[in-house]
Amino acid sequence: MAKNLLIVESPAKAKTIEGYLGKDFTVKSSYGHIRDLVKSDDAINIASNFEQKYEVPADKKAIVSELKKLAKEAETVWLASDEDREGEAISWHLFETLGLKDATTKRIVFHEITKPAILKAIDNPRKIDYNLVNAQQARRVLDRLVGFELSPVLWKKVKPSLSAGRVQSVAVRLIVDREREINKFNAEAAFRIAATFGKGREAFKAELSERYSKQDDAEKFLTDCVPATYKVNSLDTKPAKRSPAAPFTTSTLQQEASRKLGFSVSRTMQVAQKLYEAGKITYMRTDSVNLSDTAINAAKAQIISAYGDQYYTMRKYKTKSASAQEAHEAIRPTYFDVHTVDGDNSEKRLYELIWKRAIASQMSEAQFEKTTAKIGIYTRKEELTANGEVMKFDGFLKVYLESRDDEDNEQDDDNSMLPPLAVGQVLTLSEMTATERYSRPPARYAEASLVKKLEELGIGRPSTYAPTISTIQNRGYVVKEDRDGRTRDFRVLTLKGGNINKETRTENTGAERNKLFPTDIGAVVTDFLVQYFNGIVDFHFTADVEEQFDKIAQGLEEWTDMIRKFYQPFHIEVENTLKVADRATGERDLGVHPESGKKISVRIGRYGPFVQVGDNATEEGDEKPLYASLRAGQMIETITLEDALELFKLPKKIGFFEEKDMTVAIGKFGPYIRHNSAFYSLPKGIDPLDVTEPQAIEIIEAKRVKDAERLIKTFDENPEVKILNGRWGPYIEFEKLNVKIPKGKEPLELTFDEVKALADATPKDVKKGRFGKAAPKAAAAKAPAAKKAPAKKAPAKKAAPKKK
């Protein structure tokens, strides 16, 4: 048995370190935290100085008992969890749970997984830092108190199962606030003047810095320019440079992978995890931009051999964010001489991105020559400005240039090249335009830009960015989706060949892809929290408590004092809110019905937001109000009276076909026709309110023809059972159930009995199965069922109801 047991947090890290240390060391991993507060409400005893009740969760039991056994056998246990608040606490929990002894336990830390760093750490052991542990306890207890006192308030005052917390509630608030800014925003239009001089290769653009809000002024300018001549008044050339960005942290990797590869935040982390486990990159959950000396030297060798000396500049980066804990290196390739990796396409692309960013971070700056030409107009006092940029030395941009075409299509016209010009030179105008341009509202958050904002505010940690984004979507506070824009007109005046031409063009505005939108519930919960718990959802709350955690970590403050000071007023607020706050439904009056004069209002109900026409029926015989659910994209706070009334026009009967009604309605996936319990989606461009009977019949028949084309096979035993060609290959349609055909089965050769068996094996109760909550239950049921009799019962039960 090895004399030494060394424990780190991650198994991949353990493997690497084991290779550095030889056979005197057994290196194991704790898989993160091994203990947590018990799930129940008595986890923290407030009366007894916030004493905590911890437990080892079920999925950590096995690893804890293994570590316990190894620790007993070892002479020395080395606690090598990360050097930050959480890492120190992990070491402490290990110490307590494994029953370690002070004399035979050593705490070591390193910021990078390199052999010299590990050896140096082993030469410099220390004791567990209890101040740091206390700071973590304060963090943990505060989050539990906030989360588990606030959430129940929402259950009572808004809706069951909702949640609130220090991090998620601010994330939602950011999105709600931004949506309101966008709604409030008034776009202002102004005319922008642009001129093109010269022809062909010599052509270049110049712009006027002034904007005209009135068309008359823009037109006057163009009219004045009709007889004008143009001359270069001045030329100014000066050098400019651009420096590379720091190597990736979790947050910048998520942003860049989103922009350049279109990855969601969680996809980025999944792919990065694979690369990390394969030993291709360093740890992917980090807030540090630091590179180890080993890495800097490896990058240097790579840059000099591939591009030459002049491309290398040693750079050390400093983290800007105050909340960073820097327990790891920046994200970088483990080996800089590995330019590509095996694996699927996304792994290759993400690795390439990481490699380029890390290499570029040690390269020379790019140098440019920027030229500004001021162009005089004989008939006006204003000058036009043309900008040109010439690259003198590519520097770090060399690394990006290689694959620029497919990953970077943002071309800034402003900085294209200028032809050779001289002061006093007379220019020939080929065209001048005055284009009406609208100011743009603030941008909606996408996943990655929300992470960026949270990081700036110091809220959340690298390991929680992706889960936080999922939580606020799972709770229904926020949806990620595409939305169509609206068309709007803009005017363009063009001066060409001495004539001014006026036209109106249209553009699409406000279209969004993969953006985060608040839901009504998100808005109502945010308003509620802002009203009653402003301190918690304040954007500076985390930064403020972090400051106090730091004081605790430095031994300047007692953690229980800090928590007490926070908790006492907070708890009073909770009690008070429970007493005084009304139920929050987001109710808003839209006015009265134009014909009947009945009251029209919107609010959140049991099944989501809806419109109500007429008052509640209070007595027997009262007329009942009408209801209609809001559609995707509609919100209580922005819906208009007209849109609300539209909701009552559908579903609508549009005629008869084959002795059955046809109705048209709008569902989750857009407008559709319902006929004989089947759905037929309406082709784009047809207004569901205008669909005629013959049109509907045509749509139904067209869908049938298409389905017939997809048909592969039917069965004599039951003509309703079909094998069809779907988007992802052939599948079986069995009594409204879509059944996947297992790999290796030829669909044409399947017999009816085989098909039936496949259908019976497909769970029917998992509706339209997304990876839902059914999964953990099935897993839990599996273990005991595997033993004997009950195992046979389950499938028999399932098959029975399907027979009829």
Next chain:
DNA sequence: CAGTGAGCGAGCTTCCGCTTGACTT
């Protein structure tokens, strides 16, 4: 991809951070 929406009541939900698998269509 329906239409639904009052109030009652049992028993459930919930936080943030640190780690990976083991599930599902």
